[in-house]
Amino acid sequence: MLRVEHLTKIYPNGTVALKDVSFEVPDGEFLVVIGLSGSGKSTLLRCINRLIEPTEGKIYWNDVDITAASPAQLRQIRRQIGMIFQQFNLVRRSKVITNVLAGRLGYVNPWLSLLGIWPAEERRRALAALERVGIADKAYERADALSGGQQQRVGIARALMQEPRLILADEPVASLDPVLAHSILQYLEELNKEGVTVICSLHFLDLVHRYATRVIALKQGVKVFEGKPQEIDRQRFKEIYGEEAQEVRAASL
Amino acid sequence: MQAMPALQRITRSALLIALVIVVLGFSWRATGIDLPRLLRDLPKGATLVRAFLTPDLFTREVETSVIGVDFPVPCGSAPQGVPPTNGPRLLPSVGCAAPGETFTLMGKEFPASSEILVRWLLPDGRTLNAVRVRTDAQGAFTATLQARPILTTQDGKSARLEAEIQRPVGGLKPSQALRDVAREMFVTIFMALLSTTIATLIAAPLSFLAASNITRRGCLGSGVYYLSRSFFNIIRAYDPLVMATIFAFWLGYGPFAGVLALTVVTIASLGKLFSEVVENIDPGPLEALQACGANRLQTVRYAVVPQIVPDFISFIIYHWDINVRISTIIGYVGGGGIGFYLSQRINGFEYNQAGTALWAIVIVVWLMDFLSAEVRKRVV
Known part of the structure; x- marks a missing residue:
């Protein structure tokens, strides 16, 4: 259970990215965050694992206050929270398997990991994770030799290494060809069905309808909608995205 | 902003150019630029450049041998030397001489076209360089020498005329x-x-x-x-x-x-x-x-x-x-x-x-x- 209470983020330059946002995510939910670019979706996701420090408000993960955690506690919490990025955030020059193993850094002996020594068990785990996303044959290639869709699957494999209880996905398909969107989101859906809570920001409304169990919408840092995906009709859509917005369906591309 | 009158603009450019010229002229004088000297001292530079262009890279190992003939001064103070009849040899025009007398020295069958140092071995064992000569294509040379008083025979030991021959042996070696x-x-x-x-x-x-x-x-x-x-x-x-x-x-x-x-x-x-x-x-x-x-x-x-x-x-x-x-x-x-x-x-x-x-x-x-x-x- 994730509980966000009165979360506010004001950047040093004065930009108010989030304003008094509160919501709860029960275990096993697939929560989709929608909103225009700059509406605060990325800030919200990064406040949850404190890649960005919230200005005000509290975030509880299974009743542990993330916002008050010490650096060591924070690492303990972070390693249970997988994160998937729009730009994949792989080390492009490193091998695929090294990128995947890095997801395990929060668990392994820090000194051995600094020497680049990984137990055989962890290597097997990494290959299994790559197997699961269907690119085990690319394990020893350089990450930048892979296509965008394959790179994002490496990103998912890296998150799998964390044995996550929660996955934060920041526009995981926005940098990909729309036809690849389902192939990526299906992995998240699969994990969700195994009991992992997913919080994912998305752009395409039909993807929202297809995958979300619940939706929240942000507009200029303020939560303007929370409810079932079916409740977002054309009217709501215009409210969230503004009058000029035109819905684009991924399926039509 | 109003456009500047043309006259003012021209004056300003002219002043700026004049200032640049003055500054450059000053730097010319301050650094002591002396173009004629560049030409006048060309030989000095050329010597240096020539030396740099002929770096000291290799030497040949040489074998040094000394050829000599006894030469009493004055005559009769000691036995005269007898030069060999073949091989490299020194042939003075006279077998002995009085102090101050000049004579001609001939050398034969030395290495061709090479430099030979002719010197005196004094009765007391010291040496005195006499002349540096260059042999011709046949390995011969002539030189005019003077029998100087320092050569005077002491205790029956006469002075000796010597020539050093350096003969290269073996190949080139790094210097x-x-x-x-x-x-x-x-x-x-x-x-x-x-x-x-x-x-x-x-x-x-x-x-x-x-x-x-x-x-x-x-x-x-x-x-x-x-x-x-x-x-x-x-x-x-x-x-x-x-x-x-x-x-x-x-x-x-x-x-x-x-x-x-x-x-x-x-x-x-x-x-x-x-x-x-x-x-x-x-x-x-x-x-x-x-x-x-x-x-x-x-x-x-x-x-x-x-x-x-x-x-x-x-x-x-x-x-x-x-x-x-x-x-x-x-x-x-x-x-x-x-x-x-x-x-x-x-x-x-x-x-x-x-x-x-x-x-x-x-x-x-x-x-x-x-x-x-x-x-x-x-x-x-």
């Missing part, structure tokens, strides 16, 4: 200068290698402290960041030559002072370059690994290091190349190595040997330049 230059060149290359290595070991960790994206977090981080950054900037203000002068004064002339001077200068330069490389990395992987629960060191090891290694290697090799070049110069002010050798040869007017050193520098610098470019092309 002393070439061997010295090779040794000093190695010292220089190793100076550069050692100082670059030490500097890398120190600059690499420091560069992370001077990279804003790694260090500049919180009060302590900012403090460390500004401290290490100013450290690099302050050292960078000192030229390698100044640094070498200080260390040579402190530790005496030699490669040790040179290595230290180069190391300090390289730390500052590499530290600054490294920290800029670290600042320009893609922050995405850092964010991703932080999100995984990796600690600061792990993040550096897995997200930063792979991104910076090629650039680091490229800069290290480039600096080795630069350091070879600089160490030739700092040797000149006492840093040891080839530069020191060069300064000693030039101060001792041994220009051919200096030429050997100059050629070695040109070749090594060119080679390093080429090698570093090749390696860097491959790494990046």
